[in-house]
Amino acid sequence: MKCINCGTKCNSLYRHYSKDIIQLEHCIHCKELVDKYIEFDPVIICLDALLLKREAFQHVLSNNSTQAQWKLTSILLLFDAYTKLVHQRQNGDQINRPMPDSVLYSAFEWDLYFNYFIAVIELVICICVILMVFAIASRIKPSLEKLGFNEIVRAILLSNFGKVLVIPAVFWGYNEMYVWLTAIFVCASNVQAFRVLCPSWPAIFSAVVVISSHVIASTTGSIIYNFHFAFK
Structure with a gap:
């Protein structure tokens, strides 16, 4: 897993507070959210990828375990x-x-x-x-x-x-x-x-x-x- 902004490796993308509540982690290097796309709809991610946004590619390649x-x-x-x-x-x-x-x-x-x-x-x-x-x-x-x-x-x-x-x-x-x-x-x-x-x-x-x-x-x-x- 990596920060989608600076590429720094991280241990987790979010923290569980309850079954339905999570808090996104911040990168220890750039202080930004490690991966904002965790809460995004897949359609938005696809659109950002079509726009060749680096962050969307980082999310898909580094922080997404799908084998689709x-x-x-x-x-x-x-x-x-x-x-x-x-x-x-x-x-x-x-x-x-x-x-x-x-x-x-x-x-x-x-x-x-x-x-x-x-x-x-x-x-x-x-x-x-x-x-x-x-x-x-x-x-x-x-x-x-x-x-x-x-x-x-x-x-x-x-x-x-x-x-x-x-x-x-x-x-x-x-x-x-x-x-x-x-x-x-x-x-x-x-x-x-x-x-x-x-x-x-x-x-x-x-x-x-x-x-x-x-x-x-x-x-x-x-x-x-x-x-x-x-x-x-």
Whole structure:
């Protein structure tokens, strides 16, 4: 647990006075409330996270023990797969098939599940690249914070929440510019997550690592799809 304002480690976030009454703890370093989001509605936390507020990221990554990242990731991968499918339709990759825009129809298409597989591969590659770079950097500069495997994976999965922004593209019509803006926002969220977890690392380093991992993952996904399409 950490203070969401200064990042100082703390023993508790609040103190119980009775079953229904708690008092939020103050940070011994900055004297501010350790975590004001304890009393906030989840919707407010999500909105602050969408605004890339550092405090909201600190709350989610350091003071929240939820393991919902796997459920969230499964849903986001499905949206990612559908977005890829619609993009392929617009590029004429499926010229011999009826292509209604219905989401329900897409559930019966093999290509949706193949794109889901590609989305999973891209996510795994992204995680592996970031893990490898941070492991190498930690050996080069032992004085900097060291992140564990679970911390890095959890940070990536939770900070990918920005992919929910593709939902309008899924239901209201595909727009490539909108999808690109969503991808940029996801990269920014990933960078903010690592800035929160390891503040001593240069922000430019985190940005380069995150962007490079996404480029490598996206390129690999395109190669896999093109190879598959060439033999269809």
